[in-house]
Amino acid sequence: MVESRARYYDKLRASSTFQQAQLHCMDYRELHPVAGALIYCDPPYRGTMGYGKTTFDSDEFWDIVREWSRTCIVFVSEYSAPSDFVEYASSYKQRTMGGGHVQRTRLERLYVHESVLARIDALPHSRRD
Secondary structure, X not given: OXXXXXXXXXXXXXXXXXXXXXXXXXXXXXXXXXXXXXEEEOOOOOOOOOOOOOOOOHHHHHHHHHHHOOOOEEEEEEOOOOOOEEEEEEEEEEEEEOOOOEEEEEEEEEEEEHHHHHHHXXXXXXXXX
16 A cells, blocks of 8 residues: 555656645635636545534535536546536546554545536547446
8 A cells, every 4th residue: 555655656756747736625615716726625525524523514515515516527536426427537546544554445436517528628648438
């Protein structure tokens, strides 16, 4: 596991595209994206505890993602999404439960709003894996 993570980070460091990216870890309500931005969101999964001691409003979050999707391409990592979002990609991931003692495999999905599919497909090097 440690070796695969190290290879992943090496790949990111070698990517000129990744080196030009701006990464922000912040509350989604504080983000004011510029038109054309590519946004990746990894919110607390619905039905699970939020980050820290705050309650996460999933319905409000999805409404904001809809708004951003009018001018941006927004990817959301979740197990499920509202009906107007489309699964763009998925992969099985190991998930550690109970302080690292129990591992389970879960299917994680990446969703986009249905309105952005044509814009994504028009991008160079666009592909679904």
